[in-house]
Amino acid sequence: MKQKLIAATLAVGTVWAGWQFTRWRQTRTAELKTKGTVVETAVGPIEYARQGEGPVLLVSHGGPGGYDQIETMREFVDAGFSVLVPSRPGYLGTPLSAGQTISAQADAMIALLDALGIEQVVTIGVSAGGPIALELALRYPQRLRGLVMLAAVSLPYQPNAETADSLLGKLFLTDGFLWLLDIGTWLFEQFSLRFPLPSAKMMIQTESNLPLEQINNHLNYMQRNPERIAWYKALIRSTGPMSLRKAGLDNDLAQLANILQLPLAQIPLPTLIIHGRADADVTYDNAQFVAEAVPDAQLVTLPHSGHLIWLSPEWDDAKNQLIQFLNQHQKV
Template sequence: MNAGSTPCRVETSLGPVEYAAYGDGPPLLCLHGAMGGHDQSTILGRLLAPEGWRVLAVSRPGYLGTPLGGREAPETQADLCAALLEHLDVGPAAVMAVSGGGPCAVHLALGHPRLTRGLVLVSTCSGRITERLPLAWHMLRLAARFPRLGAMLRPKAASPEQAVKRGFGDPASRRAVMNDPEALALFAELSAQTRSRLGERLAGTVNDVAVTRSRDYPLEDVAVPTLVVHGTADPHVAFAAHGKQLAERIPGARLAALNGGEHAAIFSHRGQAQQAVAAFLSGLPDA
């Protein structure tokens, strides 16, 4: 299947899960962040996954075709991901999560280490997030509740330049994305997706915000190989409080610090992030 593969919804032992898949090789489970879904999990894979991996791009509970009911906690979201891997009978998977997908990924490693070959945590939290929510979150939440407002926002998302301007405060990061045609196209696609089907992304996003502002994690108990990829200038999930803490508290974790990178640093620092992920995945022990 290719990167544009049609998502499907399967009934696992713990309930329905929507996912899309592409590529061949060992499984790489990709988990999106807030305002996401399988489409944004797919972009994470397209942006960072090296050749030779089969990407399983999941809609986490509360997003698109995966219902939230009873899956609010990251532990239960992790259980559902484990049930998907067992349903597909693919064996242990590497897990790559971005932003709000981090708590689910961490609990997949904690609760199901036999199914987790390794973790790649991209711009994710180490515990409670205290940073203020960006204005864009409040606008998107209003747009999801009031479709006419959403319709007003969508034309602005059509311009890749405007998407980059909204997504990055640092001029150097903006230039880096604008000068990388593949990163620019993927970021514009991500921005457009965020503003589509808003009502089907809202429940999961509201839940993610609540989780990341109320939970801490026993990171010292994570016993699988881990790579932390984090921008040093992240305004939403601060590097010192989260990225650095993840690398220090998870035993043996590696840190790829993206110097000057913001929350979406994997677009502006794509080459560095790709190299770090490829080296990490290639060094994982055999399943």
């Protein structure tokens, strides 16, 4: 009798979980299709989101991601900027055909600006989106007022063995049936929404070389600042369903592994780099490379931060320096 009860409970639990997952996937897919805007450009359809009024910040998002990473940019909207986040090719509603290579993705960004009638922007490269921002600065400097790199890739990139072998690495980087990847991202999202601090601890441990004391400082900072918890939840939400982002992520990994050494000394723009010294994902030498190559580039080093600089107690000061930089170079 006891075994039958356990079996029945497991069966009911499995059916309930399957229903919850199916409802989540259907609801999120419908939501993502309705909240983004798709515009026809010279390179094909590009999906984007835009919030705020004022000078435009064009964000090249990290991976996995999409236009919905705009929800992690609210502090710049609050600071008086218009934030424009396209889904890069292969992510969500922008087909990979809109720009497979890094240079083609830069062309796609310009095609979007042309379609929207936007003449100039400051471009912000976030994590895996960094190389596209660098290409924009090199090839289209007349369309930019400045360049910002946030924990951004600039050198050939491959996930390190520790990251690839971690739970999160298996969740985001493993090939397999897309519905299994969706289940994984759903489970991690549910865990993160209910237990954001343990989830953030797992993420920070994976993507940094920080000692436990510094990781706990991050968690205490989040606990004191609920907007940081909201930021983290928005970041996690922007990773699923993975099936809608996998083409972009796979393409990113292929492109980032073969980054060419660009002539960054030719970038004529005001440039700001913010990077954590303890970043175990996009290592600090990426920031040093850009800072040493781009004339008069400003490097803001966060000594006790990993890849998720936005969750660090050092972020408040870094954000103030970033907003000051943006205000210095704004032009509607």
